Amino acid sequence: MKNIISLLLLFSLIVSCKSTVGKSSDPQTTSEYGTQEDEMKYYFTATGNEPFWGLKMGNDEIVFTSLITGKEKIIFPSVEAIKAMDANVKMYKVSNETSTATITIQHLECQNSMSGEISPYKVTVEIKNNSELELEKLSGCGKYNTDYRLHDIWVLEELNGFKVFITDFQRELPRIEINSAENKFMGYGGCNAISGTLFYEKDLLRFSKVISTLMACAPGNKEGEFAKALQNVTTYKIGDNKLMLSNPSGKLLVFKKVD
Template sequence: MKQIFILSCVALLIFGCAEKKKETTSEPEATEAVVDTLPSKEEKRTMEPIAIKIDGSYFKATGTEPFWGLKLYGDRVELQTMEDTITTSPSEAIKAQDGNIKMFRMQTEATQLDVIISHKECTNAMSGEVFPYTVTVSYKTTGGGETKVYEGCGSYITDYRLHDIWVLEEMNGNAVSKEEFGGPDVPNMEININNNRFSGYSGCNRMTGGIFYEGDVLRFTQVATTRMACPNMDKESAFLTTLNSSTQYKVENNRLYLSNGSEENILIFKKWD
């Protein structure tokens, strides 16, 4: 009886160790991949519509006490106050060397208008809404008189043409395929200009991040991905590095072209139909 008891204990111990080892070594297989990374045509139709009013301006600012509003267009600048609406031709931005600060100085026969845009968080005094830029506007008549100064908050209006789903077509001058990435699809992303966010698939993992847009500047920021393993991680890593390095863009022929300061078209995406 004693011998049978000892053998039973040994068997239980071996079985328990085997189960524990199985639990601690269980990992997702390297070949596991994300599926259905692109939506169907029906799903794309339900993509969040643009909530921002598109009127052609690329920057807007407002202030209170007194109320005022400013819009920058490619061909004009409009300042609306409680007393008047002032329209001038645009000017080249004067950029500070030690910070993201721009000054525009416009002058007509009747008015001198200065606009300073600082990349400094600003909160609207009445609504509590937070904006990424602090704006100071000053103007006076060219014949003299008192200079009026307004302070408020503003933001750039991200190009509405970016609001879509984009599929990678070329990287660093070479066509791409899902086989070289080792996943079910090539990298793709959905850009939402309502909240300046993007999400998608980087070739193996899901990705998400923010959009920094400032006129002719477009950057993909705070890029985060899941941590799944795939057969060819180098290709995904190269894509993410290239995406992070892009700073300029253009949209033509249903394609999104990304470039940086030294190289053009480092990534080319095609609009998903």
């Protein structure tokens, strides 16, 4: 009887341990630009050193953190960017009841002075308390956080305004698999395998450096038309499990999520 009770106790301990392991949460991924949750909520993040500061820009708010301003966190309402005509430079003029700031984002390679990490954007922040005249000018590096909703497998439904069919291609419909964390994509163009990189900014998406295998395609195959449309994309919308890719001329491609 004692042996049976001991076995039951041992079994209950094993079950309890397994339950505890199953309930433990995975550690949240963190980089110098913040947590993974930050990158999902904010479209642009930046940091700087000497003194340390951080910037998170979202559709609803802009959050600046630093001890130099006398406050650990300052929240500004989001504003539209002032864009330079001849360069990829954006300026944001923001203010609230206590502070005023000018944020400038320049598409220029930037190296973190401490970690040595290379980022694609140089950032400057000029900020002051409204009760003071003197501006504090800070510099650092930043990056756009590619929309996590793009991270999926998408199969083509429409090309240049027309529904597509398997007979328009070699064996199956074109598809793309987007890796938003690495800004890369791969897939099938309707005849050949394709791959390339993404260029992403707020309200801007481009498929660039597109390469493909060189298999001969059957007459009438629309892979060339598909590849051309893909490389002309500048904007996107996601909704109802569909991805619509467009440019100023109109809708180019519509995909459906399949996984």
